[in-house]
Amino acid sequence: MFFSRDKDDSNTVVSLIASALRRDISFGELSPDKRLKIEELRTRYGGSSHSMREALTLLSSEGLVEANAQRGFRVASATEEDLKDITRMRCEIEKLGLEWSLQNGGVDWEGQIVASHHALSRAQKDVITSPVDNALAWDEANRAFHLSLTAACGSPRLIATQRQLYDQSRRFRLAALREQQINFEWTTEIHQQLVDAIMARDTETALDCLHQDIQGNLSHADSMRNPLSQ
Amino acid sequence: MFFSRDKDDSNTVVSLIASALRRDISFGELSPDKRLKIEELRTRYGGSSHSMREALTLLSSEGLVEANAQRGFRVASATEEDLKDITRMRCEIEKLGLEWSLQNGGVDWEGQIVASHHALSRAQKDVITSPVDNALAWDEANRAFHLSLTAACGSPRLIATQRQLYDQSRRFRLAALREQQINFEWTTEIHQQLVDAIMARDTETALDCLHQDIQGNLSHADSMRNPLSQ
DNA sequence: GTTACAAAGATTGTCGATCATTATGATGAA
């Protein structure tokens, strides 16, 4: 009876479908603007048409899918504009969350950061040696790291927004990874500086590092131009 | 054939149900934490169980409804914590949007603000004379005014976030209106100062006015403690 | 070449049914 059952809905059909769709959209297996016909999706992911519709409605509110009344769903388009918008918003939101966390966070928060930073370092090494296999784990670790930065901000809504924006940015980051446009040495360096600044409670430096980290690897214009054809 | 049909989904059953639910939650006719049983809702709003589920999924992603797997939906709780969080986030997001709009916006943007400000003034007069009848129209005008402030910010995601937060704040504002805790003279004054500062392109004053406007009327702790029993 | 109209394809919504989970209440033992 340890921890009994999870109360969250990670086991319903709808959330399973939604997760699968999220993954495939993030990895570019479903390219931007591709029409998502219910019947096609059903043969691919299973589930009834209702479950599929519900999952698509969900994804559409997360910004990964666009819904047009009477004209079905399609994968959200991924233009350079979108990348700029997402990056800009992530910068502002995460900086805000980090600032608030620096005001509220205690030792336990620092521990969380150290832990997620460590895990990210490991994942980064793995993804360098074998990008294809470890891409998802790497991105997941990166996500956990960024979420730990704002974990003590005290605003559930800020965290929800951050999470949503991060999920929208995944496509671009994974595309950049595929095209080897990510400078891991630089990223590692920035992450280390960021963690150091946080431990030293140097707000200004920390915010500046975070800004660079977010802006850094995602400024390549054409990351989504050549989606992985599978 | 003028403007033909709207392409947005304002006529599907699901969005009709969602709108009705939004309204009733905002007005407190469905009190916080109230369980939302599918069958009950069907007799009240019509529609099939699937449509109802889809609408609830939608509202849940907007933050007005909470979903627990295997245990159905309930109206999102509305604690003092929530009010603080929403207000704080609205402040930051709208200030950011206003700042960016001041950088990008031109004459057309200014026109939009003047227009929505005028409409809000009218609605405010109406709601003072007859609060019950004009509450929704007033809040709608207020929403339009706030959205016009950030309309030129160039970030669709910022606007979407702002819209979502505003919709979450509605319950508290309408509750404050019912309990006559809104100081309309003060609000009118702040709005005028805000518009003046924007026209003068005085960023600092404008941001300060906006901050006060958002923080001002919603700082009453117990607005939701006595929901309107109907 | 354009327009009108019919056919085909998709989306949206409804009904009814089944299965799983949760909530409720009754029964019996300590």
Added chain:
DNA sequence: TTCATCATAATGATCGACAATCTTTGTAAC
């Protein structure tokens, strides 16, 4: 009486089939 256990009812989750509606496509007449 109080508590645990188990049966039963209530509710939620999922599915399949079908009707209604809207979009798109294709065709034929002008």
